[in-house]
Amino acid sequence: MRVIAGECKGRPLKAVPGTNTRPTTDKIKESIFNMIGPFFDGGTGLDLYGGSGGLGLEALSRGMEHFIFIDKDQKAIHTIKENIKQCNYEDNTEVFRNDAKRALKALHKRGMQFDMIFLDPPYAKQMLLKDMEEIDKLELLSPEGSIVTEHGTDVTLPEEIGNFYQVRQETYGKTTTITIYKRD
Template structure:
Protein backbone atom coordinates (compact mmCIF):
# COMPACT_ATOMS: atom_id res chain seq x y z
CA UNK A 1 0.00 0.00 0.00
CA UNK A 2 1.32 3.41 -0.94
CA UNK A 3 0.37 6.99 -1.76
CA UNK A 4 -0.26 6.99 -5.51
CA UNK A 5 -0.05 10.67 -6.42
CA UNK A 6 0.43 14.21 -5.16
CA UNK A 7 2.94 15.64 -2.71
CA UNK A 8 3.48 12.31 -0.88
CA UNK A 9 3.60 10.17 -4.04
CA UNK A 10 5.31 6.81 -3.54
CA UNK A 11 5.31 6.92 0.28
CA UNK A 12 4.53 3.43 1.64
CA UNK A 13 1.68 3.13 4.16
CA UNK A 14 1.08 0.50 6.83
CA UNK A 15 -1.97 -1.73 6.71
CA UNK A 16 -4.02 -2.48 9.81
CA UNK A 17 -2.68 -5.73 11.31
CA UNK A 18 -5.02 -8.73 11.28
CA UNK A 19 -8.14 -9.28 9.21
CA UNK A 20 -10.46 -6.72 10.83
CA UNK A 21 -10.13 -4.32 7.88
CA UNK A 22 -10.10 -4.69 4.12
CA UNK A 23 -7.66 -2.19 2.62
CA UNK A 24 -8.56 -0.49 -0.65
CA UNK A 25 -6.20 -1.77 -3.32
CA UNK A 26 -3.97 0.71 -5.14
CA UNK A 27 -5.84 -0.06 -8.39
CA UNK A 28 -9.24 0.76 -6.86
CA UNK A 29 -7.82 3.81 -5.06
CA UNK A 30 -6.40 5.17 -8.31
CA UNK A 31 -9.75 4.57 -10.06
CA UNK A 32 -11.63 6.41 -7.28
CA UNK A 33 -9.44 9.48 -7.62
CA UNK A 34 -9.67 9.42 -11.40
CA UNK A 35 -13.48 9.53 -10.98
CA UNK A 36 -13.59 12.38 -8.44
CA UNK A 37 -10.45 14.44 -8.98
CA UNK A 38 -7.82 13.57 -9.60
CA UNK A 39 -6.59 16.61 -7.64
CA UNK A 40 -8.25 19.14 -5.34
CA UNK A 41 -7.88 22.81 -4.50
CA UNK A 42 -8.41 22.71 -0.74
CA UNK A 43 -11.48 21.22 0.93
CA UNK A 44 -12.45 19.20 3.97
CA UNK A 45 -13.05 15.46 3.90
CA UNK A 46 -14.72 12.93 6.17
CA UNK A 47 -13.70 9.28 6.24
CA UNK A 48 -16.27 7.38 8.33
CA UNK A 49 -14.50 4.01 8.19
CA UNK A 50 -10.85 5.05 8.21
CA UNK A 51 -9.10 1.67 8.24
CA UNK A 52 -5.43 2.53 7.65
CA UNK A 53 -6.26 6.12 6.63
CA UNK A 54 -5.06 5.42 3.09
CA UNK A 55 -7.97 7.07 1.25
CA UNK A 56 -7.78 10.22 3.37
CA UNK A 57 -4.00 10.44 3.07
CA UNK A 58 -4.33 10.07 -0.71
CA UNK A 59 -6.87 12.92 -0.79
CA UNK A 60 -4.63 15.12 1.37
CA UNK A 61 -1.66 14.35 -0.86
CA UNK A 62 -3.79 15.45 -3.83
CA UNK A 63 -4.76 18.81 -2.32
CA UNK A 64 -7.46 18.44 0.35
CA UNK A 65 -6.55 20.67 3.28
CA UNK A 66 -8.21 18.96 6.27
CA UNK A 67 -9.73 15.63 7.22
CA UNK A 68 -11.72 13.95 9.94
CA UNK A 69 -11.13 10.21 10.12
CA UNK A 70 -13.36 7.90 12.16
CA UNK A 71 -12.93 4.22 12.96
CA UNK A 72 -14.10 2.07 15.84
CA UNK A 73 -11.20 -0.42 15.79
CA UNK A 74 -8.29 0.35 18.16
CA UNK A 75 -5.72 -1.19 15.81
CA UNK A 76 -7.06 0.93 12.93
CA UNK A 77 -6.79 4.13 14.99
CA UNK A 78 -3.19 3.28 15.91
CA UNK A 79 -2.35 2.54 12.25
CA UNK A 80 -4.02 5.75 11.04
CA UNK A 81 -1.96 7.79 13.51
CA UNK A 82 1.26 6.03 12.44
CA UNK A 83 0.52 6.68 8.75
CA UNK A 84 -0.36 10.33 9.42
CA UNK A 85 2.92 10.80 11.32
CA UNK A 86 4.86 9.20 8.47
CA UNK A 87 3.25 11.69 6.06
CA UNK A 88 3.57 14.60 8.51
CA UNK A 89 -0.20 15.20 8.28
CA UNK A 90 -0.99 15.12 12.03
CA UNK A 91 -1.96 18.82 12.10
CA UNK A 92 -4.31 18.44 9.13
CA UNK A 93 -6.35 15.57 10.55
CA UNK A 94 -8.64 14.88 13.49
CA UNK A 95 -8.86 11.17 14.34
CA UNK A 96 -11.65 9.73 16.47
CA UNK A 97 -12.39 6.23 17.71
CA UNK A 98 -16.14 5.92 17.36
CA UNK A 99 -18.94 4.02 15.66
CA UNK A 100 -20.08 5.67 12.40
CA UNK A 101 -23.64 6.61 13.40
CA UNK A 102 -22.49 8.14 16.70
CA UNK A 103 -19.79 10.04 14.84
CA UNK A 104 -22.35 11.42 12.37
CA UNK A 105 -24.48 12.69 15.29
CA UNK A 106 -21.44 14.39 16.83
CA UNK A 107 -20.55 16.02 13.49
CA UNK A 108 -24.11 17.33 13.08
CA UNK A 109 -23.67 19.21 16.37
CA UNK A 110 -20.44 20.78 15.07
CA UNK A 111 -22.31 22.23 12.08
CA UNK A 112 -19.53 21.28 9.70
CA UNK A 113 -19.88 20.56 5.97
CA UNK A 114 -17.61 18.37 3.87
CA UNK A 115 -16.44 18.55 0.27
CA UNK A 116 -15.71 14.82 0.16
CA UNK A 117 -17.02 11.91 2.22
CA UNK A 118 -15.69 8.34 2.07
CA UNK A 119 -17.97 5.48 3.16
CA UNK A 120 -16.08 2.18 3.10
CA UNK A 121 -17.61 0.04 5.86
CA UNK A 122 -16.83 -3.62 6.47
CA UNK A 123 -19.01 -5.51 4.01
CA UNK A 124 -20.76 -7.42 6.84
CA UNK A 125 -22.14 -4.24 8.46
CA UNK A 126 -22.95 -2.08 5.44
CA UNK A 127 -25.69 0.48 6.09
CA UNK A 128 -24.57 2.93 3.44
CA UNK A 129 -28.01 4.01 2.18
CA UNK A 130 -29.13 4.98 5.68
CA UNK A 131 -25.85 6.80 6.39
CA UNK A 132 -26.14 8.75 3.11
CA UNK A 133 -29.74 9.70 3.96
CA UNK A 134 -28.63 11.11 7.34
CA UNK A 135 -25.70 12.95 5.72
CA UNK A 136 -28.10 14.52 3.18
CA UNK A 137 -30.84 15.34 5.71
CA UNK A 138 -28.46 17.14 8.06
CA UNK A 139 -26.48 18.84 5.26
CA UNK A 140 -23.10 17.37 6.18
CA UNK A 141 -22.16 17.39 2.48
CA UNK A 142 -21.69 20.69 0.65
CA UNK A 143 -23.93 21.16 -2.40
CA UNK A 144 -20.84 20.78 -4.60
CA UNK A 145 -19.59 17.79 -2.57
CA UNK A 146 -19.11 14.12 -3.41
CA UNK A 147 -19.75 10.92 -1.46
CA UNK A 148 -17.62 7.92 -2.45
CA UNK A 149 -18.98 4.54 -1.34
CA UNK A 150 -16.94 1.36 -1.49
CA UNK A 151 -19.19 -1.64 -1.00
CA UNK A 152 -19.77 -5.25 -1.92
CA UNK A 153 -20.99 -5.72 -5.48
CA UNK A 154 -23.64 -7.99 -3.92
CA UNK A 155 -25.21 -4.98 -2.14
CA UNK A 156 -27.10 -2.76 -4.56
CA UNK A 157 -27.59 0.88 -3.61
CA UNK A 158 -30.59 2.91 -4.78
CA UNK A 159 -30.07 5.42 -7.60
CA UNK A 160 -31.44 8.24 -5.42
CA UNK A 161 -31.15 8.77 -1.67
CA UNK A 162 -32.87 11.94 -0.52
CA UNK A 163 -31.59 14.74 -2.74
CA UNK A 164 -28.48 12.77 -3.69
CA UNK A 165 -28.12 10.85 -6.94
CA UNK A 166 -25.71 8.08 -7.89
CA UNK A 167 -23.75 9.71 -10.70
CA UNK A 168 -21.36 6.86 -11.40
CA UNK A 169 -20.73 3.25 -10.44
CA UNK A 170 -17.81 0.96 -11.29
CA UNK A 171 -17.11 -2.66 -10.33
CA UNK A 172 -13.68 -4.13 -9.53
CA UNK A 173 -13.88 -7.83 -8.65
CA UNK A 174 -15.98 -8.12 -5.45
CA UNK A 175 -15.82 -4.36 -4.90
CA UNK A 176 -18.21 -1.73 -6.19
CA UNK A 177 -17.54 2.03 -6.14
CA UNK A 178 -20.64 4.25 -6.15
CA UNK A 179 -20.41 8.05 -6.39
CA UNK A 180 -23.25 10.23 -5.03
CA UNK A 181 -23.77 13.97 -5.58
CA UNK A 182 -26.56 16.52 -5.27
Protein backbone atom coordinates (compact mmCIF):
# COMPACT_ATOMS: atom_id res chain seq x y z
CA MET A 1 0.00 0.00 0.00
CA ARG A 2 1.19 3.46 -0.87
CA VAL A 3 0.08 6.99 -1.65
CA ILE A 4 -0.48 7.04 -5.41
CA ALA A 5 -0.37 10.73 -6.38
CA GLY A 6 0.17 14.25 -5.11
CA GLU A 7 2.68 15.62 -2.65
CA CYS A 8 3.18 12.26 -0.87
CA LYS A 9 3.30 10.19 -4.06
CA GLY A 10 5.04 6.85 -3.50
CA ARG A 11 5.01 7.10 0.30
CA PRO A 12 4.45 3.61 1.77
CA LEU A 13 1.51 3.08 4.13
CA LYS A 14 1.17 0.43 6.81
CA ALA A 15 -1.81 -1.94 6.85
CA VAL A 16 -3.77 -2.68 10.01
CA PRO A 17 -2.50 -5.93 11.54
CA GLY A 18 -4.92 -8.85 11.60
CA THR A 19 -7.88 -9.79 9.42
CA ASN A 20 -10.57 -7.41 10.71
CA THR A 21 -9.64 -4.68 8.24
CA ARG A 22 -9.61 -5.03 4.47
CA PRO A 23 -7.47 -2.28 2.91
CA THR A 24 -8.49 -0.68 -0.37
CA THR A 25 -6.06 -1.88 -3.01
CA ASP A 26 -3.92 0.69 -4.83
CA LYS A 27 -5.71 -0.16 -8.09
CA ILE A 28 -9.16 0.54 -6.64
CA LYS A 29 -7.90 3.64 -4.83
CA GLU A 30 -6.53 4.99 -8.11
CA SER A 31 -9.87 4.28 -9.82
CA ILE A 32 -11.78 6.07 -7.05
CA PHE A 33 -9.69 9.21 -7.41
CA ASN A 34 -9.93 9.12 -11.19
CA MET A 35 -13.71 9.22 -10.72
CA ILE A 36 -13.90 11.96 -8.06
CA GLY A 37 -10.83 14.11 -8.64
CA PRO A 38 -8.18 13.47 -9.42
CA PHE A 39 -6.93 16.54 -7.49
CA PHE A 40 -8.60 18.97 -5.08
CA ASP A 41 -8.35 22.62 -4.16
CA GLY A 42 -8.86 22.39 -0.42
CA GLY A 43 -11.88 20.98 1.36
CA THR A 44 -12.70 18.87 4.40
CA GLY A 45 -13.16 15.11 4.38
CA LEU A 46 -14.36 12.31 6.61
CA ASP A 47 -13.33 8.66 6.56
CA LEU A 48 -15.95 7.00 8.74
CA TYR A 49 -14.29 3.55 8.71
CA GLY A 50 -10.69 4.71 8.66
CA GLY A 51 -8.87 1.36 8.60
CA SER A 52 -5.30 2.29 7.66
CA GLY A 53 -6.28 5.83 6.65
CA GLY A 54 -5.23 5.25 3.04
CA LEU A 55 -8.22 6.91 1.36
CA GLY A 56 -8.09 10.08 3.45
CA LEU A 57 -4.31 10.36 3.16
CA GLU A 58 -4.61 9.99 -0.62
CA ALA A 59 -7.16 12.84 -0.63
CA LEU A 60 -4.86 15.03 1.48
CA SER A 61 -1.93 14.28 -0.81
CA ARG A 62 -4.11 15.34 -3.75
CA GLY A 63 -5.04 18.69 -2.21
CA MET A 64 -7.75 18.27 0.44
CA GLU A 65 -7.08 20.57 3.38
CA HIS A 66 -8.35 18.63 6.42
CA PHE A 67 -9.49 15.07 7.12
CA ILE A 68 -11.16 13.38 10.08
CA PHE A 69 -10.62 9.65 10.55
CA ILE A 70 -12.98 7.50 12.63
CA ASP A 71 -12.57 3.84 13.52
CA LYS A 72 -13.65 1.78 16.50
CA ASP A 73 -10.70 -0.63 16.35
CA GLN A 74 -7.67 0.35 18.46
CA LYS A 75 -5.22 -1.29 16.03
CA ALA A 76 -6.72 0.75 13.19
CA ILE A 77 -6.43 3.98 15.19
CA HIS A 78 -2.76 3.24 15.91
CA THR A 79 -2.10 2.46 12.21
CA ILE A 80 -3.89 5.63 11.03
CA LYS A 81 -1.76 7.73 13.38
CA GLU A 82 1.45 6.06 12.15
CA ASN A 83 0.49 6.65 8.52
CA ILE A 84 -0.45 10.28 9.22
CA LYS A 85 2.97 10.80 10.79
CA GLN A 86 4.64 9.07 7.81
CA CYS A 87 2.97 11.64 5.52
CA ASN A 88 3.55 14.62 7.85
CA TYR A 89 -0.17 15.44 8.06
CA GLU A 90 -0.48 15.77 11.84
CA ASP A 91 -1.69 19.39 11.46
CA ASN A 92 -4.29 18.46 8.81
CA THR A 93 -6.00 15.56 10.56
CA GLU A 94 -8.08 14.46 13.52
CA VAL A 95 -8.39 10.83 14.59
CA PHE A 96 -11.13 9.48 16.84
CA ARG A 97 -11.87 6.04 18.20
CA ASN A 98 -15.62 5.70 18.04
CA ASP A 99 -18.38 3.76 16.32
CA ALA A 100 -19.91 5.31 13.21
CA LYS A 101 -23.29 6.33 14.62
CA ARG A 102 -21.86 8.08 17.68
CA ALA A 103 -19.17 9.75 15.58
CA LEU A 104 -21.74 11.17 13.15
CA LYS A 105 -23.75 12.65 16.04
CA ALA A 106 -20.60 14.16 17.57
CA LEU A 107 -19.59 15.72 14.23
CA HIS A 108 -23.09 17.17 13.86
CA LYS A 109 -22.83 18.75 17.32
CA ARG A 110 -19.60 20.42 16.16
CA GLY A 111 -21.47 21.87 13.17
CA MET A 112 -19.26 20.01 10.70
CA GLN A 113 -19.95 19.58 6.98
CA PHE A 114 -17.76 17.60 4.63
CA ASP A 115 -16.85 17.95 0.97
CA MET A 116 -16.00 14.26 0.78
CA ILE A 117 -17.11 11.34 2.89
CA PHE A 118 -15.63 7.86 2.50
CA LEU A 119 -17.78 4.94 3.65
CA ASP A 120 -15.82 1.71 3.44
CA PRO A 121 -17.11 -0.52 6.27
CA PRO A 122 -15.91 -4.09 6.64
CA TYR A 123 -17.89 -6.14 4.13
CA ALA A 124 -19.38 -8.39 6.80
CA LYS A 125 -20.84 -5.37 8.59
CA GLN A 126 -22.44 -3.37 5.83
CA MET A 127 -24.22 -0.40 7.34
CA LEU A 128 -24.06 1.87 4.32
CA LEU A 129 -27.77 2.60 3.99
CA LYS A 130 -28.18 3.50 7.67
CA ASP A 131 -24.98 5.57 7.65
CA MET A 132 -26.11 7.54 4.60
CA GLU A 133 -29.56 8.13 6.05
CA GLU A 134 -27.91 9.47 9.22
CA ILE A 135 -25.48 11.67 7.22
CA ASP A 136 -28.49 13.07 5.33
CA LYS A 137 -30.56 13.64 8.48
CA LEU A 138 -27.66 15.41 10.22
CA GLU A 139 -26.77 17.41 7.07
CA LEU A 140 -23.10 16.43 7.23
CA LEU A 141 -22.46 16.56 3.47
CA SER A 142 -21.75 20.00 1.99
CA PRO A 143 -23.96 21.09 -0.93
CA GLU A 144 -21.29 20.20 -3.51
CA GLY A 145 -19.91 17.22 -1.59
CA SER A 146 -19.59 13.57 -2.55
CA ILE A 147 -20.06 10.31 -0.67
CA VAL A 148 -17.84 7.48 -1.89
CA THR A 149 -18.90 4.01 -0.81
CA GLU A 150 -16.90 0.82 -1.20
CA HIS A 151 -18.90 -2.35 -0.75
CA GLY A 152 -19.24 -5.98 -1.74
CA THR A 153 -20.72 -6.83 -5.12
CA ASP A 154 -23.50 -8.62 -3.26
CA VAL A 155 -24.73 -5.29 -1.82
CA THR A 156 -27.21 -3.36 -3.94
CA LEU A 157 -27.62 0.30 -3.07
CA PRO A 158 -30.63 2.32 -4.25
CA GLU A 159 -30.41 5.11 -6.85
CA GLU A 160 -31.54 7.59 -4.19
CA ILE A 161 -31.08 7.68 -0.43
CA GLY A 162 -32.78 10.64 1.21
CA ASN A 163 -31.38 13.74 -0.51
CA PHE A 164 -28.53 11.83 -2.16
CA TYR A 165 -28.54 10.42 -5.67
CA GLN A 166 -26.18 7.95 -7.28
CA VAL A 167 -23.88 9.51 -9.87
CA ARG A 168 -21.61 6.58 -10.65
CA GLN A 169 -21.09 2.91 -9.89
CA GLU A 170 -18.20 0.68 -10.96
CA THR A 171 -17.45 -2.96 -10.09
CA TYR A 172 -13.91 -4.27 -9.76
CA GLY A 173 -13.31 -7.98 -9.98
CA LYS A 174 -15.77 -10.28 -8.26
CA THR A 175 -15.80 -8.66 -4.82
CA THR A 176 -15.71 -4.84 -4.87
CA THR A 177 -18.12 -2.13 -6.02
CA ILE A 178 -17.63 1.63 -5.74
CA THR A 179 -20.80 3.73 -5.63
CA ILE A 180 -20.66 7.53 -5.55
CA TYR A 181 -23.47 9.80 -4.37
CA LYS A 182 -24.05 13.56 -4.54
CA ARG A 183 -26.58 15.80 -2.84
CA ASP A 184 -29.86 16.23 -4.74
